[in-house]
Each structure stands twice: as C-alpha cells, then as structure tokens.
Amino acid sequence: MLCYTTKNGDAFCGDSTKLIQELEDNSIDLCITSPPFALLHPKEYGNETQYNYVSWLCDFVKLLLPKLKERGSLVLDIGSAYNPKEPTYSIYQFRLLVKLVDDFGLKLCQPFYWYNPSKLPTPTTYVNRMKIRAKDSIDTVWWLSKSARPHADCTQVLKPYSKKFKKQLKHPEKRRKEDIHVPSGHIIHADTWKNNGGSLPSNLLRIANTNSRGQYILACKRAKVNPHPCRMPEELVSFFVKYLTYEGDTVLDIFAGSNTVGEVCEGMNRRWKAFELSREYVAASAFRFISDIDNARACYEEIMASEGFVDISVY
Numbered sequence: 260m261l262c263y264t265t266k267n268g269d270a271f272c273g274d275s276t277k278l279i280q281e282l283e284d285n286s287i288d289l290c291i292t293s294p295p296f297a298l299l300h301p302k303e304y305g306n307e308t309q310y311n312y313v314s315w316l317c318d319f320v321k322l323l324l325p326k327l328k329e330r331g332s333l334v335l336d337i338g339s340a341y342n343p344k345e346p347t348y349s350i351y352q353f354r355l356l357v358k359l360v361d362d363f364g365l366k367l368c369q370p371f372y373w374y375n376p377s378k379l380p381t382p383t384t385y386v387n388r389m390k391i392r393a394k395d396s397i398d399t400v401w402w403l404s405k406s407a408r409p410h411a412d413c414t415q416v417l418k419p420y421s422k423k424f425k426k427q428l429k430h431p432e433k434r435r436k437e438d439i440h441v442p443s444g445h446i447i448h449a450d451t452w453k454n455n456g457g458s459l460p461s462n463l464l465r466i467a468n469t470n471s472r473g474q475y476i477l478a479c480k481r482a483k484v485n486p487h488p489c490r491m492p493e494e495l496v497s498f499f500v501k502y503l504t505y506e507g508d509t510v511l512d513i514f515a516g517s518n519t520v521g522e523v524c525e526g527m528n529r530r531w532k533a534f535e536l537s538r539e540y541v542a543a544s545a546f547r548f549i550s551d552i553d554n555a556r557a558c559y560e561e562i563m564a565s566e567g568f569v570d571i572s573v574y
C-alpha cells in the first residue's frame with residue numbers, strides 16, 4: 260500500500276514479496292538494501308535464523324530479478340553472525356552469495372567491505388569478557404548484477420587526494436615522466452601522477468555509523484518515537500547510488516526501514532521506491548521529508564491511523 264510520496268519517490272508499507280510483484284519488469288536500475296541479518300539475538304523487527312536465511316532471502320531475489328534492468332545492479336549489505344554457543348563464525352552470507360551466483364546466474368561484480376570503526380564490540384562474551392575474539396567491524400556488501408557490465412562509473416566516487424599527492428601535483432616539474440617498474444612486477448604508469456580529480460575508490464569503505472544530528476533523529480526525539488535500530492549510513496548508500504546510477508534512474512529498497520535510501524536518492528535526483536513491512540517504521544521514515552520537525556508527531560499519528568495514502572507535504 261502506498262503510504263506517502265515525495266517529489267522523487269514513493270514509500271509503500273507491506274510485504275516486499277507482494278510489492279515486488281507489482282513493479283514493472285525491467286524498471287529498476289539499482290536495488291540497494293540491507294535485509295534483516297541472521298543474528299543470534301534478534302532485533303525488534305525479527306530476523307530469520309541462519310538455517311532458513313538463504314532460502315528466505317532468495318525468495319525475494321527470485322521475484323526481483325525480472326524487475327532489474329539488464330545493466331542494473333543489486334547491492335546487498337549483509338552483516339556477520341556467530342554460530343550458536345561457540346566463538347565461531349556463521350558462513351551464511353557466503354552461502355547466500357554462492358547460491359545467488361550458482362543458482363540465479365547473478366554476477367559478483369565486486370565484494371565490498373564496509374568498515375564501521377564505531378561498531379560496538381560484540382558478542383560481549385567472546386570479545387569483552389573472554390577476550391578471545393577481535394571486535395567485529397566489517398559488513399560484507401555484495402555488489403551483484405544480471406550482466407557482466409552493469410552501469411558503473413568510478414569517476415563519480417573519487418576520493419580526495421592525500422596531502423602528499425596534492426603537494427606533488429603543485430610541482431609538475433618534479434613529477435615522474437616515465438613508468439615505474441616496482442618489485443612486485445606491477446607497472447605504475449606515468450599518467451598516474453597527473454591530476455585525475457581525485458584518487459580511485461577502494462572496495463573497503465570506512466564509514467562510521469554515528470549520525471545523531473540528522474533530521475530523522477531530531478524528529479524522532481521531538482515526536483517521542485524510537486528511531487529504527489539498524490539504519491544504513493547515508494554515506495554507504497550515496498556511494499553506490501553515485502557509482503551505479505545516473506540522475507533520473509530508479510532505485511529500490513525492499514527492506515527500507517527508516518528509508519535512508521529514499522532520503523539519499525531524493526537529494527541526488529534519483530527516483531526511489533521504498534518497501535517496508537512495519538507501519539511504525541514507514542510512519543517515522545516520513546520525518547526525513549517533512550518541512551517542520553515540530554509537526555513530526557502529527558505526521559506520525561496520521562500515517563499510523565490511516566489505512567492508505569497520506570499527503571506529507573502539509574507537514
């Protein structure tokens with residue numbers, strides 16, 4: 260059910276296995292999503308166990324594939340989990356990856372790793388108390404696609420140059436004019452030293468998930484509503500949206516939670532569609548788009564009480 264709309268997007272409340280089926284075939288340029296992980300200690304919105312996880316998630320992917328354009332991408336942020344009652348890792352996110360590639364024919368364009376330095380040290384038993392495991396600070400982010408050459412442009416996600424390299428750029432006369440052969444056998448080409456506008460991104464994304472000052476959080480406080488417990492950082496989403504889509508493209512999140520994807524796309528002129536099962540989360544996600552956070556409580560209550568569409572532009 261359509262709950263609210265903005266200039267660029269539509270937020271729906273309902274089960275994604277049903278909502279995906281209503282999408283047009285070949286209409287989605289990027290689906291970026293963070294499904295509930297197979298955690299041992301479930302979040303308030305519930306989690307599949309590690310044992311059912313792969314087939315559970317594959318049911319969504321099966322429905323999604325015809326909706327994805329041939330040059331579209333699927334980006335899945337999947338956190339890690341421990342096995343029950345012992346300090347060993349579950350390999351569920353790797354099992355999922357193998358299944359998506361082997362059985363669904365998806366291509367793994369590249370695995371990304373989101374390093375979150377502010378992640379809390381869990382599980383407390385093995386990390387804090389027994390001190391036998393290191394802090395778990397990485398989420399795997401599988402970038403998959405239907406074809407081997409989905410749209411992708413690294414020049415959209417260049418990183419600022421280091422101080423040292425900026426200094427070198429200021430003195431072109433001191434710059435190396437010839438290729439360098441390094442001991443590993445690689446060649447560093449001479450044009451590496453010219454100004455390309457920034458350095459190339461790596462597949463290790465260092466992003467602290469600590470945004471406590473955004474409109475969503477402030478409005479949740481004002482409206483006395485608990486924020487979503489497991490939001491993706493805007494920076495992670497904007498990296499893939501810039502990298503893998505053009506302006507005007509359509510981006511989908513099938514486990515939208517607080518609708519981080521919608522907010523990022525709204526600001527980057529991409530069309531977005533957000534699907535989320537919980538009406539509470541959809542209602543609070545509207546806070547990202549209202550003009551006055553003093554109206555957050557009224558907006559939340561109207562969405563919670565309504566059976567259908569709510570015009571949030573009045574808030």
Ligand SMILES: C[S@@+](CC[C@H](N)C(=O)[O-])C[C@H]1O[C@@H](n2cnc3c(N)ncnc32)[C@H](O)[C@@H]1O
Nearest residue numbers: 274275295304490491514515516517519535536
């Ligand atoms: C990890 S959270 C996503 C958080 C989101 N990325 C954000 O930034 O706020 C996963 C979400 O999936 C939702 N969910 C679980 N099963 C679903 C389903 N069948 N259809 C739609 N949403 C579902 C949960 O309610 C939860 O909010």
